[in-house]
Amino acid sequence: MQINQSQASFDNFIASAFVIPDKTFKEPVANKNPLVETPFTPLPLGSIEAKGWLLKQLELQRDGATGYAEDLYSELGTDAAWLGGTAPESDWERPVYYLKGLIPLAYTLKDKDLIATSQKWINAILESQREDGFFGPANDDWWPRMVALYALKDYYEASGDERVLPFMTNYFKYQATHLPTQPLKEWGKMRVGDNIDTVLWLYNHTGDEFLLDLSDLLAGQGYPIADLFNNNKFQDFGDDFHPTHTVNVNEAIKMPAIYYQRSHSKNDRDAFQAGVKNLSNHTQITGMPSGTEMLAGISSTQGVELCAITERMQSNEEAAMILGDPHIGDALEKIAFNSLPGAMDKQIKNHQYYSLTNQVESNYADHGFKQNHSNGMMPSPTSGFACCRFNMHMGWPYLVKNMWAASADGGIGVIAYGPSKVSVMLKDANVTINETTNYPFEDQIKFDITASKKVQFPLKLRIPAWSVNPTVTVNGEPVKAVKAGEYVSIDRKWKSGDEMVLQMPMKLKTTTWVNNSIGIERGPLVYSLQMNESWQVENKPIAEVPGFNASALGFNEYSVKAENPWNYGLLIDRQHPEKSIDVITGPMPENPFEQETTPVKLVAKAKKISTWGKSANNVEAAEPPVGPILSTEPTENIELIPYGAQNLRITYFPEVTESLADTGAAKYEAEQADIFRAEVRTNAAHASGRSYLGGIDFAESYVKFNQVVVPKAGNYNVDIWFANGNGYNASTGKMIVNGEVHSLKYQGTHGWGRFMATKIEVPLNKGTNTIMFMKDQGFYELDYIVVRPLQKKGS
Template identity: 30%
Template sequence: MLTKTPYSFFETTAIRPTGWLRRQLEIQAAGLTSRLAEFWPDIRDSAWIGGKADGWERVPYWLDGLIPLAWLLDDEKLQATAKRYIDGILAAQEEDGWICPCEDRGRYDVWAYLLILKVLVVYHRATGDDRIEEAVRRALKCLDWHADGNTLFGWAQTRWYEGLVATLWLYERTGEDWLLQLAAKLRCSGFDWKEFFGKNWPYETVTAKTHWGQFNHVVNNAMMLKGQALYGRISGDPSDAAFGEHAYNTLMRYHGMVTGIFSGDECLDGDSPFQGTELCAVAELMYSFEHLFAASGDAKWGDRLESVAFNAFPATFTPDMNAHQYDQQVNQPWCRFNPKPNFGTNGPEASLFGVEPNYGCCTANMHQGWPKFAESLFMRGEDGIAVLAYAPATLETEVEGVPVQVALDTAYPFRDSIRITVSCPQPVRLRLRLRIPGWCEAPDFGMEGRAEDGFFCIDRTFTGETAWTVTFPMEAKLADRPRQAKALTRGPLVYSLYIKERMEKQHKEGEPWWMENCELYNDSEWRYAFDLADPASLRFEEHEIGQQPFSAEGAGVSVEVPCRPVAWETDGLVPADLPGAPTGEQVILRFIPYGCTLLRMTEMPNLAEK
């Protein structure tokens, strides 16, 4: 039997994004998410739909974000694209249930097999397509047989838990015991992350440059955080449920960034703000946080989700989401082709913006972040509804057979208030849990209720339309960072020095246009330190949120911060971790949300502190 989780996900179509979140999803829909099918061979000509190009992880990665995006926006064109690919995948499923295009099953890394099954579950959640259950059942039955003679290897070995998403989904629908037995096979054939993160975990220090490995691979580490929580539903072992917290704290202790992500360029690379983090890891970490909350009900996963979603995730794209980086840096004064990068294993183009900089996995996997975040704002509990994260959206569901609508009208995280409206045509008892942000010292929920395990619980009968305002006062703080550096935070947002950028496209003779990446040159000074005696003295200025919410021009808030210029040495295009002495008098500089920047300085010493 499976243990029940405190929370589960609503159907995709139950949630309607509004405000800046809808606009952000529309930007994504007009950007690479829709365009890849027009020109990128690994999507357009994929073996998944009968072509000759990549038939492994890239189409499943892409569909994993395209599908929820299409149904959140009710975008008929995107829906038709998703259906065309799903129809092709289902039509090509072999008689025995095998579902991946390959010529030699024995040598096939079934990571893509596990991934496409998760995608089919995502498609069912969005559409309710009645073909999916039987297709997943046949595919898992084939995998069960395959696993007896072919132990997991390669990426599937370190990502075995991704197969649990479809396995547990089908078990909840059918109750067939062989599915739990298959889950045990995956667990025992896969890499034991829980044992690995014991007392002999080897990555407290950074491994040698160019030393690539599966076990310190940043994406694997972002993914695996949810693995034991998923398996814990089968094992019932409390240590499985607790593992995600332990592993995340360990990663952040030695490799953490102020944005809530850990470094990895492409493997774990310490806590210097000049190291990078791969985009795939950012998207996958958000997904892990969403599952970890559903499994535990622990409110702090919501804090962590917001930190990554509002800071690290948008910062790695151009504002129109037509280009992205492979690696982002917390301190990023330029994005230049660097023949001697300071990245652990990534190449000279990893920080450039383009369609496929460095390697194409992020091109395929970047699409799930915003849609799955929107899907996870509201969670279904056994006795009510929880708001895990705050952004403008409306939930439409039923409670005891009565249609209920819960609307969040807000410019959060750029503002501190949320207008909540509950609408229902007849009286209904509703238990609504609102997450209490861990950073907020004096929240005002504007309604009678009580604090309960990190949530404010409102338990009452609603009828007609009931509206009230929740306020989360935000205080500016200088967060302590390694090497006596500081970072400016306020509420869920990290603030960075805005550096003006100049974009120059690389020309690659004989290559298609989409292989031409863009370098960013700084057109304003970056070598500064804070000179801030009291963060409470800062005055944040609110602006209208622009058509591109995560852009320097569209930023909904900014602040003027006293700083001083400092000497900051570089080794070629690699800045030193620490600056030298001040070189001038105090100046007042503009800081904007980290996620609105392309170039930035975020972690710097504070000269006003002794």
């Protein structure tokens, strides 16, 4: 990359080094014809300020991982390729990932130092453009430039820098010319939605029609992404791992919705929610699909990658605006308030590459993941592979940037709730809305309106589907037709001093997970067993800048161990958890994700399960025993706290009972089934009971469970524990339930004899049933199955 060092360029740098938005109230830029008119339009960066606990997260990020990133990582040093240098690994996605988070953090906080830091990178990028429009380091990969374009888009919205629009126009002309002979590949082919997103954004600012054709060209060169999500084809690409790579999946899920704005296709429009449904065979209690790094089923011993969390948050933010579906906002909050803080330390200095629902230790281990990283579950500035340490920075800032959006009918609406202030121009009036709340740690949100003049517009509130008897009042008067799971629109003349209050009562509920385990939720928060965490420095990262003492500032690699018992089962009425769980609320601290001061705790009834221990690697908790489990152990009170308030946790609890009733939940070991042309393999450390079935290699091979007994007829979930060591190639099998054939896909696992879980819903008869497994294409091994009742509606 060549950087122009002319005096003019230097003057531009000085002039723009401390660009801070000079106009508080900005008008959003909606879609131009022929693009679809979307229910919501993003507000320009800088329109929304964080307040309260949410502001604290941004400040911790500024004073921690983001603020010190350039001291910690050589890819961000003065010799970075995106700055014109030659540092190893600095010419691809890592610096621009970091920049994508740095810019919204800097301009949301209006922090001059962060703005100056981001300006250094922006100027280098802008000055790197060649005459033909290409820019950046010498590599010819389209993908990292897609990330850089997001940074430029956000920077333009915040600063109004006139260099950006012609820069992007020239680059997109280069793409239009060169894509036919240099098509998308690999990462860019799967993440093409990011490219289309910025193309359509530029079209809305310039109206250049060639951009519409470019969006079509890009969509045509990508994977068949709408088909992937609509028809569950993630494992249909053989050795090509890209369509099952968890970051790709969570990033690409927004692509059909983005392109729908151009295509007007129902197939594109519906792909997001179809994808949510089809990913349910991987989805965990926090709303995130498992992925280590490939989609990883429903097991509690499979984790979630931090990159996937931040990408899925952005996907939900954008899809919620394009589609107007309030359920997407519900899902966004669940991920943001649980998965995101749960994957970082509470000072936002160190991160975990993978985080698990049931994680009782963070240490070096063979975790059995498809992509193993021995330190991938340890809080560290260098945990796992090097992508997440750069991509994590956009999580909180992008949430704030996208909490509010302009509505198509001239108003404004909520995408996600949290303490904030939004300033926007609506119908020639400057409007500010202060959102005062400790949500999601409390259930009341207050909105105070300030306007430069009386102005009529609709204000749209997303009413979460989980809320019980929600209410809205304006100046004390109740609003009619407030329904959970919908938007309520209050269209009136607003004036300064108007006050609106949203009350969303939170009810405890149980949800059912792998091996019939129980999860506890209240509002958007998931609750986990409070752990006594012991943190020990294992490795002190070497500072990249002489004299910078990273360790003294808390940037270390830590092992974390639980110093309390964790092998509890819940004594609970699944339909009425409030009968055995007390909700304890306390004062709101600055940072609610610190375990000691988190403002909401639950006290539940539980019993220890002496047979529940760790997995074979002696780090992860073993899979939850299948309950209900009859127990004579003493009943204890245990405390549950929000999922994000610690790094160790038990979230999927077995159920214990004092009087066993037949619920239909049971575990069936494959080696105890009726088998033909298959073989029992023993002394297997990673198998249940150290035994499993292999050699299911022939067309006539079968594994028949003849005594599957349930108390009543109906649909049940069957959890299937399988292994497929054939790389990334999925195998298929036949599951025959009382004579009815069901098809199954078994994705690649960490190896043969290393098991993963999937689930399928099937009808069973009252009494005895037969479930038989046979081979189809490829090979697989079976460890055991679990039959469990479906979650009852409303619980």
